[in-house]
Amino acid sequence: MSAPTPSLPASGAAPGRTIAAWWQALPLTAVFVLFFLIPLALVLMVSFWDYNQYEMLPDFTFKNYVAVFEGCLSGDDMCVTFKTYLSTFKFCLLVWFLTLVIGFAVSYFLAFHVKSNGVQVVLFVLCTIPFWTSNVIRMIAWVPLLGRNGLVNSMLVGVGAVDQPVEWLLFSNFSVVLAFVHLFTTFMIVPIFNSMMRIDRSLLEAAADSGATAWQTLWNVIVPLCRTGIIIGSIFVITIVMGDFVTIGVMGGQQIASVGKIIQVQTSYLQFPLAAANAVILLALVLMIIWALTRLVDIRKEL
Amino acid sequence: MSDAKKDSTLGALSVQRRSVLKGTAGILAAGMFPAIHAQEKIVLRYLGTAVNQDKEIADKFKADTGIEIQYVAVTTDDVTKRAVTAPNSFDLIDTEYFSLKNIVPTGNLKGIDTKRIKNADKITTLFTKGEVAGKKVGDQGTAPKKTIFLEGEKSKKFSATPTQFMSLIPTVYNADTLGIRPDLIKRPISSWAELLNPEFKGKAAILNIPSIGIMDAAMVVEAMGLYKYPDKGNMTKKEIDLTIKTLIEAKKAGQFRSLWKDFNESVNLMASGEVVIQSMWSPAVTAVRTKGIACTFQPLKEGYRAWASGFGLPATLSGKKLDGAYEFINWFLDGWAGAYLNRQGYYSAVLDTAKAKMEAYEWAYWMEGKPATQDIKSPHGDLLAKKGEVRDGGSYEARMGGIACWNAVMDENAYMVQKWNEFVAA
Numbered sequence: 001m002s003a004p005t006p007s008l009p010a011s012g013a014a015p016g017r018t019i020a021a022w023w024q025a026l027p028l029t030a031v032f033v034l035f036f037l038i039p040l041a042l043v044l045m046v047s048f049w050d051y052n053q054y055e056m057l058p059d060f061t062f063k064n065y066v067a068v069f070e071g072c073l074s075g076d077d078m079c080v081t082f083k084t085y086l087s088t089f090k091f092c093l094l095v096w097f098l099t100l101v102i103g104f105a106v107s108y109f110l111a112f113h114v115k116s117n118g119v120q121v122v123l124f125v126l127c128t129i130p131f132w133t134s135n136v137i138r139m140i141a142w143v144p145l146l147g148r149n150g151l152v153n154s155m156l157v158g159v160g161a162v163d164q165p166v167e168w169l170l171f172s173n174f175s176v177v178l179a180f181v182h183l184f185t186t187f188m189i190v191p192i193f194n195s196m197m198r199i200d201r202s203l204l205e206a207a208a209d210s211g212a213t214a215w216q217t218l219w220n221v222i223v224p225l226c227r228t229g230i231i232i233g234s235i236f237v238i239t240i241v242m243g244d245f246v247t248i249g250v251m252g253g254q255q256i257a258s259v260g261k262i263i264q265v266q267t268s269y270l271q272f273p274l275a276a277a278n279a280v281i282l283l284a285l286v287l288m289i290i291w292a293l294t295r296l297v298d299i300r301k302e303l
Numbered sequence: 304m305s306d307a308k309k310d311s312t313l314g315a316l317s318v319q320r321r322s323v324l325k326g327t328a329g330i331l332a333a334g335m336f337p338a339i340h341a342q343e344k345i346v347l348r349y350l351g352t353a354v355n356q357d358k359e360i361a362d363k364f365k366a367d368t369g370i371e372i373q374y375v376a377v378t379t380d381d382v383t384k385r386a387v388t389a390p391n392s393f394d395l396i397d398t399e400y401f402s403l404k405n406i407v408p409t410g411n412l413k414g415i416d417t418k419r420i421k422n423a424d425k426i427t428t429l430f431t432k433g434e435v436a437g438k439k440v441g442d443q444g445t446a447p448k449k450t451i452f453l454e455g456e457k458s459k460k461f462s463a464t465p466t467q468f469m470s471l472i473p474t475v476y477n478a479d480t481l482g483i484r485p486d487l488i489k490r491p492i493s494s495w496a497e498l499l500n501p502e503f504k505g506k507a508a509i510l511n512i513p514s515i516g517i518m519d520a521a522m523v524v525e526a527m528g529l530y531k532y533p534d535k536g537n538m539t540k541k542e543i544d545l546t547i548k549t550l551i552e553a554k555k556a557g558q559f560r561s562l563w564k565d566f567n568e569s570v571n572l573m574a575s576g577e578v579v580i581q582s583m584w585s586p587a588v589t590a591v592r593t594k595g596i597a598c599t600f601q602p603l604k605e606g607y608r609a610w611a612s613g614f615g616l617p618a619t620l621s622g623k624k625l626d627g628a629y630e631f632i633n634w635f636l637d638g639w640a641g642a643y644l645n646r647q648g649y650y651s652a653v654l655d656t657a658k659a660k661m662e663a664y665e666w667a668y669w670m671e672g673k674p675a676t677q678d679i680k681s682p683h684g685d686l687l688a689k690k691g692e693v694r695d696g697g698s699y700e701a702r703m704g705g706i707a708c709w710n711a712v713m714d715e716n717a718y719m720v721q722k723w724n725e726f727v728a729a
Contacts, residue, residue, distance in 0.1 A: 143575070255727065256727075
């Protein structure tokens with residue numbers, strides 16, 4: 001009675017450590033190793049190689065990393081790398097903030113104000129409609145709208161609000177942020193909405209019964225319970241904006257630097273080792289941001 | 304007994320069916336009707352920029368020879384990248400002479416045997432000698448005559464003197480200058496310096512392909528009287544610094560509306576009026592005009608920045624595909640394609656054959672700089688010029704004779720790209 005079969009607790013202690021489980025995990029692991037880990041290792045390796053005009057030379061040199069930060073410690077002007085990161089961070093922060101506010105508001109409306117389940121689903125699907133066309137097309141659609149002779153400007157001039165077409169609407173920081181927000185707010189809406197739908201409604205009733213105002217309920221009950229969704233959405237938005245070069249290129253008139261753009265230019269001039277060094281640095285930075293974000297919430301537990 | 308008979312009938316039927324299936328599958332696999340079953344179908348993967356990849360050229364070639372051209376359209380930079388990193392991903396490359404400095408040393412290209420090219424000796428002297436109508440033209444930068452000949456079929460080195468093997472067979476070339484919107488500028492423009500004239504603040508654009516953009520910038524620097532380069536196409540670090548500094552100052556003052564990287568971008572910028580002056584390619588100007596918008600490919604007193612592209616063969620190409628590639632090159636130089644390109648505002652490599660396929664009035668307008676005696680239409684039938692108009696830049700000799708420099712790859716290429724990134728980040 002005190003000694004049941006010893007094999008039972010053993011298999012109970014490690015559930016899923018059976019051969020079948022390993023087999024089930026294998027395909028994903030293989031894909032992960034083949035398409036992520038190996039390429040990543042190659043990038044890391046190449047970042048220490050040397051190169052000339054037309055070929056990469058196997059070597060071990062820190063030359064590329066030094067080149068990335070050239071002039072960053074001396075010089076009166078900020079070096080290209082710092083300037084680029086600064087502008088990338090600026091976009092990142094702005095876009096993150098705007099998508100968060102808008103995404104949260106939309107999710108809140110969907111989750112708590114729309115009573116009917118059917119309407120909720122319809123509205124939620126509506127939010128994903130932008131994803132039915134390609135990124136680039138959605139971006140380019142802004143050009144005839146915001147341009148010097150675009151719809152917005154002809155309206156402003158027509159109404160008499162301005163004498164000259166407004167120039168900063170297109171090919172500016174404004175248009176870049178606008179496009180990013182337009183493109184990526186959905187990445188915030190989906191996880192936040194998901195978190196909100198899991199909130200036990202009786203908690204809200206309890207808050208109301210205890211005399212909390214709407215703001216107090218929002219700030220002290222809903223926001224903390226949506227933390228997981230907010231963090232997941234933030235990770236999506238931040239990683240995309242950090243690596244983007246297409247949106248910044250198209251909407252910024254190719255005049256605004258981004259780390260991704262620099263990497264792209266370098267690869268197109270066959271400076272792969274230099275581009276790899278840049279990519280490794282970018283990756284390290286993004287991983288650090290994600291690591292910091294995941295400190296705020298235990299995603300595994302919350303899911 | 305009756306059972307056995309039934310069996311054998313069934314057996315015969317099934318055998319019959321199987322063989323019929325086999326035969327059908329064979330035909331399907333060949334992708335053709337049995338009549339031309341024996342002939343192997345050749346498909347040539349043609350790597351180049353979208354500019355030169357015209358569907359009608361491929362269609363006409365297929366109708367003439369049965370060989371299919373499969374276009375692989377990428378940007379100028381990516382053509383070089385693919386040639387260096389993935390030479391097996393194409394059968395025919397259409398690239399520029401200046402890119403050869405990066406491609407030929409890898410040994411990924413095969414010298415083209417001029418003995419197999421029917422019109423090889425008729426290729427314009429601009430390529431072989433650097434002359435137009437017996438007169439030398441500017442050879443700053445990577446002039447084609449510096450890279451057109453190889454020492455041998457499998458050589459990784461250029462030959463300074465003519466040999467039997469060419470790196471690229473020239474296809475199209477042109478001399479670039481600034482494109483302007485005369486309706487929005489309303490005054491004559493005659494110098495490259497106008498690109499950085501504060502009068503056009505926020506309405507100018509420059510090419511964001513560093514190796515070409517910096518050449519345009521150098522033309523501007525010289526035109527502004529800031530500096531005279533010994534060779535704009537091969538600057539020293541100091542000269543690169545000076546050129547980029549000039550660009551950065553202009554950018555900080557808000558001169559540029561946008562930078563552009565591909566053909567369509569430049570067309571859209573100009574057609575929408577976002578930009579009124581920018582470095583531009585001739586067919587892009589034509590494209591703006593066919594939308595009914597005034598656009599001039601403005602000749603400037605300092606001259607033109609020229610470029611030339613041609614067909615090359617990957618070193619690994621052999622057998623039927625190699626023959627097909629030679630057939631395409633020969634076909635291309637034979638006139639139909641040349642006339643087609645001339646009508647778009649480019650120039651073809653063999654002028655005599657193209658002339659034979661053009662109407663006399665067309666030749667007079669496009670090549671001789673004479674006023675059009677009839678309306679000039681593009682190959683697609685769009686109106687390009689009305690009766691009485693003269694081509695921008697005049698005749699072939701006036702335009703190609705006015706070359707100041709060629710698109711180039713500099714010895715300090717890596718440094719230049721780094722500085723260019725600085726300009727973009729400024």
